[in-house]
Amino acid sequence: MPSKTTTTKTVKSQKDISVSEFFEKNRQILGFDSPVKSLLMGVKEAVDNSLDACEEARILPDILVEISKMDQKEYKVTIEDNGPGIPSAAMPNVFGRLLHGSRFHAVRQSRGQQGIGISATVMCAQITTGKPATARSKVKSAEAAKEIDIIIDTKKNTPVILREEYIPWNEKESGTRITFYMSGRYITGKQSIYEYLRQTAIVNPHASLTFIDPDGHKYIFERATNELPPQSKEIKPHPDGIELGTLMNMVNASSEKSLIKFLQNDFSRISERVAKEICSAAGITETTRLSTMDLEKCKQLQDGIGKVKIMAPQSDCLSPIGENLIRKGLKHVLSDIKPEYYAPPITRDPKSHSGNPFLVEVGIVYGGGLPSDQQVQILRFANRVPLLYQQGACAITKAIEATDWRRYGLEQRGGTGIPYGPAIILVHIASTKIPFTSEAKEAVSAIPQIQEEITLALKACGRSLRTHLNKKERKKKTRAKFEIVQVIIPLMAEKTANVLGKPIPDLRGTITKIMNVVWIDESITYDKGKHRAKITIYNYTPKNQKFKLHTVLPKEGTSLISYSLNPSEVKDDIKLTWDLPRIASTEIFEISFELNGLDKEAYEEMDIYVSNINPVDVMGADPLPGDWDLQGVNFTEVDMVPDVEISEEEDEEPDYDETEEDLYDE
Numbered sequence: 001m002p003s004k005t006t007t008t009k010t011v012k013s014q015k016d017i018s019v020s021e022f023f024e025k026n027r028q029i030l031g032f033d034s035p036v037k038s039l040l041m042g043v044k045e046a047v048d049n050s051l052d053a054c055e056e057a058r059i060l061p062d063i064l065v066e067i068s069k070m071d072q073k074e075y076k077v078t079i080e081d082n083g084p085g086i087p088s089a090a091m092p093n094v095f096g097r098l099l100h101g102s103r104f105h106a107v108r109q110s111r112g113q114q115g116i117g118i119s120a121t122v123m124c125a126q127i128t129t130g131k132p133a134t135a136r137s138k139v140k141s142a143e144a145a146k147e148i149d150i151i152i153d154t155k156k157n158t159p160v161i162l163r164e165e166y167i168p169w170n171e172k173e174s175g176t177r178i179t180f181y182m183s184g185r186y187i188t189g190k191q192s193i194y195e196y197l198r199q200t201a202i203v204n205p206h207a208s209l210t211f212i213d214p215d216g217h218k219y220i221f222e223r224a225t226n227e228l229p230p231q232s233k234e235i236k237p238h239p240d241g242i243e244l245g246t247l248m249n250m251v252n253a254s255s256e257k258s259l260i261k262f263l264q265n266d267f268s269r270i271s272e273r274v275a276k277e278i279c280s281a282a283g284i285t286e287t288t289r290l291s292t293m294d295l296e297k298c299k300q301l302q303d304g305i306g307k308v309k310i311m312a313p314q315s316d317c318l319s320p321i322g323e324n325l326i327r328k329g330l331k332h333v334l335s336d337i338k339p340e341y342y343a344p345p346i347t348r349d350p351k352s353h354s355g356n357p358f359l360v361e362v363g364i365v366y367g368g369g370l371p372s373d374q375q376v377q378i379l380r381f382a383n384r385v386p387l388l389y390q391q392g393a394c395a396i397t398k399a400i401e402a403t404d405w406r407r408y409g410l411e412q413r414g415g416t417g418i419p420y421g422p423a424i425i426l427v428h429i430a431s432t433k434i435p436f437t438s439e440a441k442e443a444v445s446a447i448p449q450i451q452e453e454i455t456l457a458l459k460a461c462g463r464s465l466r467t468h469l470n471k472k473e474r475k476k477k478t479r480a481k482f483e484i485v486q487v488i489i490p491l492m493a494e495k496t497a498n499v500l501g502k503p504i505p506d507l508r509g510t511i512t513k514i515m516n517v518v519w520i521d522e523s524i525t526y527d528k529g530k531h532r533a534k535i536t537i538y539n540y541t542p543k544n545q546k547f548k549l550h551t552v553l554p555k556e557g558t559s560l561i562s563y564s565l566n567p568s569e570v571k572d573d574i575k576l577t578w579d580l581p582r583i584a585s586t587e588i589f590e591i592s593f594e595l596n597g598l599d600k601e602a603y604e605e606m607d608i609y610v611s612n613i614n615p616v617d618v619m620g621a622d623p624l625p626g627d628w629d630l631q632g633v634n635f636t637e638v639d640m641v642p643d644v645e646i647s648e649e650e651d652e653e654p655d656y657d658e659t660e661e662d663l664y665d666e
């Protein structure tokens with residue numbers, strides 16, 4: 001039995017630990033675990049805050065990041081924005097108190113979640129160099145900016161202000177600047193500050209970012225669009241997948257008296273009818289007093305929620321980048337690589353994990369200057385923030401590894417793992433709460449609902465890549481044959497005619513017999529806001545041809561202004577069908593049309609399909625897919641069918657391209 005004195009000692013040694021004291025000793029949890037990472041984390045926390053603040057205040061962000069070297073280990077880091085600024089009275093807590101922020105309790109998409117980021121940066125800077133941070137901020141109505149030198153009393157988790165004064169900051173209507181000194185190591189390459197800013201520019205094409213590195217080099221990532229991302233609204237939790245503990249906390253914190261009112265008013269997407277259904281499925285009466293909801297009843301309620309069909313989360317609490325801006329951002333920042341193909345990006349509909357709405361977006365870039373002998377580059381983003389560390393632990397990487405990329409034209413031994421090929425795969429997860437694997441916010445947890453959504457989006461984007469590659473391959477082969485036939489046969493005819501002293505015969509019939517194909521060529525040109533699309537049909541078969549031609553226009557903002565031939569049918573405003581007139585053997589027929597109001601990049605390649613003709617006879621267009629009626633609306637639903645184990649040679653869906661090619665080759 002322990003003596004009385006020992007017990008008293010043990011009791012006396014029990015103490016509260018302040019949150020900052022805890023994180024001071026466990027900096028690695030926040031991502032400040034190495035000199036290289038610490039520097040990056042400091043920049044990231046401040047830039048993420050600037051972007052969040054600008055987005056909330058509907059300001060197009062202009063952000064400056066400057067790093068200068070003080071000595072072998074110490075760097076001075078400054079981040080300045082043109083955001084709304086921070087009210088003077090709030091500045092000490094924002095920069096000098098951990099777990100103090102405006103976003104933790106809000107069910108809304110934002111980069112910052114926990115209220116730790118910037119104060120943890122101030123704390124790590126102070127621990128490693130002993131120097132205070134300097135923060136300056138001005139709100140729109142103020143005449144001057146407030147500037148403070150600040151450190152954190154980590155024992156108490158409270159700010160200590162060493163200097164404070166008001167200074168004119170006339171060049172800024174509003175904004176914030178933070179300067180800190182931190183021990184660190186500055187690197188270039190894949191996990192560098194430059195790379196973080198470059199990737200930030202891709203998914204935030206509305207931001208202008210300027211970076212001055214320790215050697216004084218200045219890099220400017222210019223704004224690619226003046227369109228601010230849609231403002232994400234704050235919502236109530238979605239009931240789908242809500243965890244028991246969260247449900248109990250909500251019950252305890254609710255101001256509602258009855259169960260039915262609690263369901264209706266404290267959750268999103270629960271109407272009176274749905275609330276009644278949930279109560280009945282849970283076997284609890286609607287009027288049950290909330291104060292009587294104990295663990296057992298909460299469990300019943302959770303089961304009841306699981307049994308009732310509830311509308312998907314609304315999307316206005318999320319701020320997806322959108323197809324257009326993903327393409328724009330990628331093009332803007334990757335222009336020096338000049339990729340050959342940008343697969344139309346996919347934005348999935350919102351779903352929910354543990355009551356938190358989320359959605360997944362995927363873009364794939366292929367070819368051009370990208371290396372073909374290496375693993376594809378993966379760009380991971382969560383709420384528009386690049387994730388540079390912990391790639392292997394992230395749900396995004398796991399979903400990419402589990403996808404069979406051989407189906408989509410990339411190399412992958414055994415059909416699993418990161419594929420090889422000249423491609424970049426971009427994945428963005430937007431959520432009111434990203435389930436990170438740690439406070440450092442470096443990787444997303446492999447939650448099944450999230451992983452499934454990523455997989456579906458990857459497959460949909462992969463299909464576009466495959467269509468492009470098939471088309472390219474087929475065209476290459478046919479063009480080569482075409483060129484040979486068109487050059488060699490006339491030369492042979494000319495020589496033979498000379499030798500025999502006879503006139504050179506008309507070769508069109510002969511060439512037609514050899515080619516024996518309807519060759520469909522397309523071109524898209526862009527000038528002064530207009531796209532001009534041309535489809536040319538060469539009948540290089542010995543017989544007349546009469547068939548239907550179909551094409552899908554880009555979804556966003558399409559407006560057709562003229563046709564050379566009116567389509568016989570237009571579906572969903574974007575699917576055009578032409579019933580072509582009879583095209584005689586060796587004849588050429590042309591269709592053209594003009595589109596207005598699209599970005600140049602939004603329409604660079606045409607999807608052309610044919611029907612009422614044997615696809616074997618056609619080059620340059622695919623047979624009309626059986627789901628033409630669905631296509632363009634939701635092509636991805638094909639993947640709702642569970643995946644079947646396939647052998648190396650098999651593909652998941654009937655692949656018209658290959659069938660056609662194989663038959664043709666035969």
Ligand SMILES: Nc1ncnc2c1ncn2[C@@H]1O[C@H](COP(=O)(O)OP(=O)(O)OP(=O)(O)O)[C@@H](O)[C@H]1O
Pocket residue numbers: 045049050053081083084085086094100101102103104111112113114115116117118119120176
């Ligand atoms: N540049 C800024 N402009 C305006 N407000 C800011 C700025 N930086 C920080 N804030 C305010 O200070 C709060 C605390 O920021 P902090 O970085 O500590 O946490 P956070 O961004 O909310 O969450 P996280 O810890 O996940 O980054 C923010 O929630 C925001 O309200």
